[in-house]
Amino acid sequence: MDMNDSQRIEAPRDVVWAALNDTEVLKACIPGCQSITMTSPTEMEAAVVLKIGPVKASFTGKVTLSNIDAPNGYTISGEGQGGVAGHARGGADVRLEADGEATILHYTVKAEVGGKIAQLGSRLIDSTARKLAGEFFEKFAATVGPQPEAAEGEEEKPEDGKSKGKWWKLGKA
16 A cells, blocks of 8 residues: 655644654554554654454554654654554655745655455555544644634633623623
């Protein structure tokens, strides 16, 4: 399976680069990620639980970073074992492009699966991979980008939970 796309992230390139190398951010954004640990500056170990069609599998594996060109991009590759469900192997070239105050994250992914998962068919696997990539980038952009502020005109509620609304204006002309 091959997939390439890009995602606009409303944050400067150095912030996006730091987040791509932060295991806490990655754990929060990778769908089904149970744990991710940095074992060296270029290697991580991860555990992920995924449901692909009728098959739910726990994968454990190693992830390696190479071709590191901070803060412009890197190549990420990994291999995971899912027991009787099968295995997955793949990689992605990630490139960050500054776009004013935002960053365009470009990626090209190559992946292959084997075992029981491979028997599910390429259309199901491809659609699941696209869905998981979409979920990751949605969460990543929300985590790294600016946090939304209360909309103008929205009233803040104090700690006691009662609104500070303008109730005294009701009924007065």
